[in-house]
Amino acid sequence: DTEVTQTPKHLVMGMTNKKSLKCEQHMGHRAMYWYKQKAKKPPELMFVYSYEKLSINESVPSRFSPECPNSSLLNLHLHALQPEDSALYLCASSPRGRGTGELFFGEGSRLTVL
Amino acid sequence: ELKVEQNPLFLSMQEGKNYTIYCNYSTTSDRLYWYRQDPGKSLESLFVLLSNGAVKQEGRLMASLDTKARLSTLHITAAVHDLSATYFCAVDIPGGTSYGKLTFGQGTILTVHP
Numbered sequence: 479d480t481e482v483t484q485t486p487k488h489l490v491m492g493m494t495n496k497k498s499l500k501c502e503q504h505m506g507h508r509a510m511y512w513y514k515q516k517a518k519k520p521p522e523l524m525f526v527y528s529y530e531k532l533s534i535n536e537s538v539p540s541r542f543s544p545e546c547p548n549s550s551l552l553n554l555h556l557h558a559l560q561p562e563d564s565a566l567y568l569c570a571s572s573p574r575g576r577g578t579g580e581l582f583f584g585e586g587s588r589l590t591v592l
Numbered sequence: 593e594l595k596v597e598q599n600p601l602f603l604s605m606q607e608g609k610n611y612t613i614y615c616n617y618s619t620t621s622d623r624l625y626w627y628r629q630d631p632g633k634s635l636e637s638l639f640v641l642l643s644n645g646a647v648k649q650e651g652r653l654m655a656s657l658d659t660k661a662r663l664s665t666l667h668i669t670a671a672v673h674d675l676s677a678t679y680f681c682a683v684d685i686p687g688g689t690s691y692g693k694l695t696f697g698q699g700t701i702l703t704v705h706p
Contacts, residue, residue, distance in 0.1 A: 520680055520696035521635070534693060568634060578642060579623050579684055581694065583635045 481505050482584035484569050490590045493559060499587045501552040501569030508574040510552040511581065512544060515566045527552060528574060559591045594619045596683050598697035605671045605704050613700045615664040615681035623684040624664045625694065626655050628677045635680065639666075671704045678702070 482503045491497050501510065509528050513521040526534035527546040535544075541563075543555040552569055566588050570581040595618040605611055615624070623642055627635040639648045641657035641664060648655050652675065654667045664681055678701050682694040 518699075520682075520699055521694075522696075523693055526693060578640045580625060580637055580640045581635075582637065583627075585634045588632075 482569055482571055482582050484567075484584035484587050486587060487585065488588050488590075490592065491556065491559065492592050493561070495559075496555070496557045498556065499554040499567055499569075499589070501554075501584055502550055503569075503571040503582070503584075504550055505571060505582065506549075506573070507571035507582070508549055509572045510546060511570040511572075512552070512554055513568040513570060513583075515568060515586075517565075521568055525554075556589070559589075561591045564589055564591045594621070594683060594685050594695045596681060596695050596697040598679075598681055598700050601698055601700055603700055603702045605668070605702065607672055607704055607706055608670050610670065611668050613666040613668075613679055613681075613702075615666070615697050617662050617664075617683045617695075620659070620662070621683045621685075622657075622659050624657050625682045626664070626666055627680045627682060629680065629699075630677050638679075668702075673704050673706075676702055676704045 485500045511526050512524040514524050515521040523536050524538045525544045530546045541558050545553040566586045568586045569584040572581050597616045599614050625640055626638040628638050629635050639655040644659040646657045652669045657664045678699045680696050680699045682696045685693045
């Protein structure tokens with residue numbers, strides 16, 4: 479069982495909707511990530527939070543807005559998305575400091591934009 | 593720009609046979625990861641390779657890292673159907689200050705049949 483929990487597992491939204499994806503981990507990890515994965519493609523990094531501060535934004539469009547309210551939670555706010563944004567959104571976490579760099583992924587939220 | 597290339601991209605194997613998946617990367621790095629992904633599911637960490645010459649084995653899978661050649665291999669011994677999945681290698685982006693900023697290979701879709 480994954481220790482990174484993502485909700486919802488499935489989300490269908492229209493282009494004018496506002497929705498949020500949520501991610502939670504209780505492993506004490508201080509780095510959290512959002513990755514996007516299109517069908518039959520590898521995951522692509524979107525955002526990295528380190529100690530609750532945004533440290534990397536991979537030039538993601540502003541219709542995706544990340545938020546890290548505390549060390550256990552990571553949100554991705556979605557607004558005015560396009561159909562091409564339909565994908566599997568994966569949250570991951572890892573220890574900071576003297577870690578191996580290994581990422582622990584959640585089950586993902588499958589997003590469909592109509 | 594770091595490039596990570598896997599081959600083959602598609603691998604159809606008979607049960608009981610051996611095969612190797614190769615992962616080449618373009619820039620110096622001593623951190624390489626192998627993940628498994630079942631259809632519609634998240635990524636499961638298989639191996640973390642952190643130094644030149646590292647070799648790790650788990651069941652029928654064995655991974656190795658040659659940082660001088662910028663090459664990692666994932667060897668499958670006596671394949672069984674349960675190994676059918678997509679396998680990704682991933683490399684830490686050199687010079688990054690945050691762990692987890694991974695660049696993934698394209699993935700190898702492995703199908704094991706009787």
